[in-house]
Amino acid sequence: MRFWIFILSIVCFIASTGVSLYKTSPNEVSERYRPYLLEEISKCNEQLSSILKEKSFNQSKLKKHFISARKHYKHIEFILEYVSPKEAKYYINGPLVPKYDADMGSEVFYPQGFQKIEEIIYDGEVNQFQLLKDQVSSLKDQLSTLQDYYKDVELNDGQLLEMMQLQLFRLATMSFNGYDATISLDGIKESEWSLEGVNKAFTFFNIYAERDPSTLPMYQRCMALFKSASKQLIANTDFNSFDRLGFIVKYINPLNENIVKFHNAAHLSWSRRKQALNLNNISLFSRKNFNLQHFSIYYDDTLxxxxxxxxxxxxxxxxxxxxxxxxxxxxxxxxxxxxxxxxxxxxxxxxxxxxxxxxxxxxxxxxxxxxxxxxxxxxxxxxxxxxxxxxxxxxxxxxxxxxxxxxxxxxxxxxxxxxxxxxxxxxxxxxxxxxxxxKTLVTFNSAFDKYVQGDLTRLSKEAVDGYNLFAGKALCGSCHFFPVFNGAVPPFYNDSEFEVLGVPAYVGAKVVDPDKGRFNVTGVKEFMYAFKTPTVRNSAITAPYMHNGIYNTLEEVVDFYHKGGGAGLGIAIENQTLPFDSLDLNAYEKKAIVSFLKSLTDTSGVVSKPQRLPEIIDVVIKSGAY
Ligand code: HEC
Ligand code: HEC
CATH class of the missing domain: 1.10.760.10 (Cytochrome c-like domain)
Known part of the structure; x- marks a missing residue:
């Protein structure tokens, strides 16, 4: 009898401290998931081996192997991007433009890995067959090294859920916007594979749902959302017509919200990693989700x-x-x-x-x-x-x-x-x-933001179409990343991108503006005429535009892009990173993009001047200066 009273009091104690009775070891799911992760890497490598076995440049066969390899990679991208961010960024899925990383010395990283392979195969560059094989071999080596490492790398269940949230963020900010799959234009199909991979990992959390009834509703809600979201993606794979904004509001936001609630209900810990996003927030794209102090280098000093x-x-x-x-x-x-x-x-x-x-x-x-x-x-x-x-x-x-x-x-x-x-x-x-x-001059309260938070009355159809064009057909969102809309790269926000647009010296000039931009700082020739991608938030009230103030209206800016930037205007510029081709936008589409840009205006609470300035004896402010 005394024994049972003892047990009962322990149970009461645990219940009163709010600790889950259904305690699961903090990495039980991760351990059950690990074999799947390792197998996906193997499957990806098998497909890459098939490319190596091809004797000649047979584009359709190469595409087939490439697509299968990508699919397995996308299933586990959310793990690789989190656990091995540098490898993922520079070697596995490196961008199609050279990258310069001050943190990594003065080295320039040239395009390599999947994106380079995609370019050779999809552009049918037959004479680069050997280069293709070299690229594929080194990608395989990279993945094999990671596979060894992942056999015993430590993962915990709370972190695994955070990685899933980050992947949702990555879909909305990058995959939907043509950041990768730039040539195959398979970004939406690939997003479905990513989601499938996240969904797969999430199914392993059923052990929590089975042991602890309080987590069950969120588990079921997530599973239902994964299912309908996948359906939606499978039914709309066309890059140009996909309704990104609708998807974000209808699926990404609720999925994130339910993952956060599940995380809390399961009493899993939150990672203490210092990062840009406060993932324990239910709205993924709001001001509250951003940890502004992350953007300063002297982190502890800049609270x-x-x-x-x-x-x-x-x-x-x-x-x-x-x-x-x-x-x-x-x-x-x-x-x-x-x-x-x-x-x-x-x-x-x-x-x-x-x-x-x-x-x-x-x-x-x-x-x-x-x-x-x-x-x-x-x-x-x-x-x-x-x-x-x-x-x-x-x-x-x-x-x-x-x-x-x-x-x-x-x-x-x-x-x-x-x-x-x-x-x-x-x-x-x-x-x-x-x-x-x-740091207080933050403007995440525009009509566009309110729409993203679920108030669907805030945007006209034209502005919604405008966002979808901005992030889709017009490719703006592959440089100006939703939701901050500058070149700071989501979801970790550890670097800002510089791009070569070929902005003319003056309207009508057939020469590029002589300002050398990023080249002045790095001395790297690829960055000649490169400029930091600024935010387009509030662009409706910040004319004139571009580093030299060449354009007075947003219509002129959109037209510049429409024509293919400087190169499209006939300026000789070899290293332009903006596509040269016309964007093929009709009058409505151009107007819609401008409408969207205008929906990003918000200066609430940030424009006031101080009532008065402190007095300084003997120092007089020049009249009109304050
Ligand atoms: C004479 C006009 C002028 C004054 C005065 C001025 N700025 Fe600027 N500011 C500029 C220009 C022009 C640039 C862009 C320069 C460049 O990129 O080389 C700039 C850039 C900046 C940037 C970088 C913005 C970005 O997105 O990269 C910040 C921050 C800034 N200024 C803050 C300040 C502060 C704080 C003061 C007062 C201490 C100040 N500025 C005074 C004209 C001015
Ligand atoms: C290749 C990357 C890239 C793409 C694609 C891109 N931009 Fe930009 N954008 C930039 C960079 C870099 C600048 C700054 C250029 C400069 O100052 O010379 C810029 C500047 C701007 C500005 C001016 C901001 C200011 O305050 O001066 C606007 C507005 C703008 N872009 C809108 C768009 C729209 C709309 C699209 C799509 C039609 C688009 N961008 C596509 C990189 C890009």
């Missing part, structure tokens, strides 16, 4: 601090940071104009400019891993220093600004409150405060 942000706002609007007390950050980054100055730098008749580049918007500026059009700064803090020094900009040194600010009792007090270590007015603290303010 958000409201007092610093408030001080940063004062500094941002204060002309006394400049040499002549005549110019603040807001002079060029004017909140009324979406934090731009609306000025066009290029005169239409030639190459004369009063400043080197067009002022970019600072809305959503923090969601990037590189700053300035050429990416010469890697974090916001670093960027302030550059601006204050620049003779075309504020022409002062931070030391000069510091001694002015030190004359102000009020500023000294504000710095003391904002920086608890009492380090006072230093160059770093000025930069840090301004950066914290910049």
């Amino acid at each position: 958000f601090n409201a007092k610093q942000a408030a001080l940063g706002k004062l500094l941002f609007f204060d002309p006394r940071l400049s040499g002549g007390n005549n110019m603040s950050c807001a002079t060029c980054h004017n909140p009324e104009k979406g934090f731009t100055d609306g000025r066009n730098l290029t005169v239409t008749t030639g190459l004369i400019r009063d400043n080197t580049r067009n002022t970019p918007s600072l809305l959503d500026v923090a969601f990037q891993k590189a700053f300035f059009y050429d990416g010469r700064a890697y974090q916001l803090e670093q960027q302030v220093f550059d601006v204050v020094h620049n003779k075309n900009e504020m022409h002062s040194t931070l030391d000069e600004a510091i001694s002015k600010l030190n004359k102000s009792v009020e500023y000294r007090m504000l710095f003391d409150k904002a920086f608890e270590d009492k380090s006072g007015i230093t160059a770093y603290n000025i930069q840090k405060a301004i950066s914290e303010y910049e």
Whole structure:
């Protein structure tokens, strides 16, 4: 009897602490799933071996083997991308344009792996048969190495669910948008394979659902959603007509929500990996899902601090940071104009400019891993220093600004409150405060965002069509990634992409703009005329466009892309990364894309100026500068 009372009290204790009674070891599912993972790698490699066995370039046979290999790869992509991100990104499924990774030294990664193989096979490059075989062999080697590694790599069940969520995010932000499968245009079919792979892994979670009834409804809901989502993808494989936005709202969002709820109900732990996405959030594409601090390099040093942000706002609007007390950050980054100055730098008749580049918007500026059009700064803090020094900009040194600010009792007090270590007015603290303010300029509350969150009354049919064109036929979304719409690469957001569009020197010019862009920073010839992909959020209020401000309207920008960028306009540019061909858009389609861009406007809560600036004895603001 005493024994039973003892057992009962343990049960009560466990129940009262909220720990699941149906405890499953934290990697039970992962262990059951592992043989499937290893087998998929083997199957993929068998298909690659079939390519190697072909004696001649028989395109239809090669395509068949390629497609089967891709299918097995896509089934497990969500694991490989998470556990082996560098291998996946550079060797297995590397992009079709050269990549430069500052983290990995000055090495340039040329296209290789699946995408290169796809290009040779689908473009029918018969004379590259040997190269094809070399590519296939090294891909096989890569996969075999990974297979060995995966035999005992540690996986846990909570993490496995997070990998699934990341794959859903990858579908919506990349696979649906032609980021890979760029030549076969099989992105939608491939998305179905990915989903099939995720679904397969999820079925192993049935042991939780069987042992713990509280997880059962979410398990069943997910299984039903996987099934109908797959059906939807199988029925609509055409890249151009696929309704991406509808799919995101109807399937991706609810699947994510139910996976999160299942995760919590099963009492699985959440990974402590520092990452850009807060995956324990039920809405995958909302502001809350983004961890802005991830985008700063000095992670521990850059935690958000409201007092610093408030001080940063004062500094941002204060002309006394400049040499002549005549110019603040807001002079060029004017909140009324979406934090731009609306000025066009290029005169239409030639190459004369009063400043080197067009002022970019600072809305959503923090969601990037590189700053300035050429990416010469890697974090916001670093960027302030550059601006204050620049003779075309504020022409002062931070030391000069510091001694002015030190004359102000009020500023000294504000710095003391904002920086608890009492380090006072230093160059770093000025930069840090301004950066914290910049991080508050987030605009995820546009009509488009509300639609994505489920309010279907927010967008016109034209704007919905516009998004589907943007992400589909017009290929915009393969560079401007949903939902941030800049070139920071989802879902890990560890780098920002640079692209060569061949923007002309002025409207009508048959020469490319002479600004060398990213080449100035890297010295790598592939990056000659390459620029960082900016966000198109708020583009309706940030004209003129492009680094040289060449276009005044969004219609002109769309037309530039429609014609195939610089090369399409007849400019001789060899390394353009934008497709040269016309996009073949009709008048309605062009209009729809512009409608979609306009639905991304949101400046709620971010445009106010400070009521007043702190006093600084003996330093007078030039009239009109504030
Ligand atoms: C004279 C006009 C001017 C002033 C004043 C100015 N900026 Fe800028 N800002 C620019 C231009 C032009 C660029 C783009 C330069 C480039 O890419 O080389 C830029 C780029 C930036 C960027 C990078 C944005 C991105 O997406 O890469 C940030 C951040 C920024 N400025 C913040 C500031 C801050 C903070 C201040 C005040 C300390 C400031 N700016 C003052 C014109 C100005
Ligand atoms: C190959 C990658 C790529 C593709 C595809 C692409 N863009 Fe861009 N986009 C860029 C880059 C890079 C820039 C900056 C170019 C510059 O400053 O010279 C840019 C700039 C823009 C701008 C100007 C933003 C500003 O504030 O100045 C808009 C608007 C824009 N793109 C919309 C689109 C639309 C619409 C499409 C599809 C029709 C599209 N983009 C396709 C890479 C791309």
